[in-house]
Amino acid sequence: MREATSTLATGPGRLLVAVYAVFALAATGRSAVQLGTEADRAPLAYSLSLLAAVLYLVATTCLLRGGATARRVALVAVTVEAAGVLVVGTLSYVATELFPDKTVWSHFGQGYGFLPLVLPFLGLWWLLTVERRAAVDEG
Amino acid sequence: MATVCAVAVWSVVLVLVLCALAALWTVVMVVRDESPPSDRYFALLGVLLAVLVVQLVAAAVVLLGTDRDVAEPTTFGAYLVTVVLVVPFGAALALVERSRWGTAALLVALATVAAMEVRLDQIWRLAGA
Numbered sequence: 001m002r003e004a005t006s007t008l009a010t011g012p013g014r015l016l017v018a019v020y021a022v023f024a025l026a027a028t029g030r031s032a033v034q035l036g037t038e039a040d041r042a043p044l045a046y047s048l049s050l051l052a053a054v055l056y057l058v059a060t061t062c063l064l065r066g067g068a069t070a071r072r073v074a075l076v077a078v079t080v081e082a083a084g085v086l087v088v089g090t091l092s093y094v095a096t097e098l099f100p101d102k103t104v105w106s107h108f109g110q111g112y113g114f115l116p117l118v119l120p121f122l123g124l125w126w127l128l129t130v131e132r133r134a135a136v137d138e139g
Numbered sequence: 140m141a142t143v144c145a146v147a148v149w150s151v152v153l154v155l156v157l158c159a160l161a162a163l164w165t166v167v168m169v170v171r172d173e174s175p176p177s178d179r180y181f182a183l184l185g186v187l188l189a190v191l192v193v194q195l196v197a198a199a200v201v202l203l204g205t206d207r208d209v210a211e212p213t214t215f216g217a218y219l220v221t222v223v224l225v226v227p228f229g230a231a232l233a234l235v236e237r238s239r240w241g242t243a244a245l246l247v248a249l250a251t252v253a254a255m256e257v258r259l260d261q262i263w264r265l266a267g268a
Contacts, residue, residue, distance in 0.1 A: 011238060011240050012240050014236040014240050014241055014244055015244050029221070033213050
């Protein structure tokens with residue numbers, strides 16, 4: 001059990017935790033400033049920033065906690081995150097009027113070196129890798 | 140006050156140079172699979188951290204003590220403080236995870252510091268223009 005709780009955040013997982021923590025911080029800070037100072041200007045964009053922040057926080061926490069439940073929760077969070085960056089990324093190009101201000105996911109995360117686009121897929125890969133390992137250990 | 144202002148501005152250059160140096164060193168360690176990083180490496184991170192603290196103090200003195208204003212004071216202040224915390228966070232990860240991956244986490248920290256410095260510089264210039 002001890003081993004199961006640590007696998008998510010060791011090895012490559014540690015690197016992933018570092019990146020997720022940075023994005024959790026960046027997105028939380030961004031949404032807090034945006035919603036706190038000018039919430040009326042672009043409610044949709046700022047709400048999406050908040051959603052991104054929550055997802056990054058959940059993913060970071062789950063990666064750190066480890067275990068079967070955390071893996072499942074992380075899988076959901078990371079999947080929503082992947083969908084979010086793809087949908088918002090596309091919308092920010094085709095429906096510019098929806099986004100008077102940017103979110104973390106606008107233009108597929110261009111403002112953050114496109115990392116928001118890559119990150120969920122790295123996360124999915126890592127979660128599935130650990131999942132497979134756990135299945136092998138149990139079976 | 141002009142001196143303090145110069146410190147606040149030039150610390151950005153110094154931080155970026157130190158980040159680049161440390162990043163190069165980190166890449167070498169990752170390639171050679173050296174872990175944990177040596178004491179000398181941590182000394183370099185210590186210098187980087189010291190410069191970041193000086194930057195925080197200098198910028199705070201300029202902003203609070205003069206008419207100088209920045210475009211996004213909340214963001215600017217948050218960045219100034221957070222950037223100081225990133226280095227110890229990366230160092231802790233590298234010490235806890237004694238493998239190539241833990242060392243690589245330092246690259247994430249250094250890239251974050253560099254990106255935040257660029258952003259700080261942008262906000263600073265916005266008001267200067």
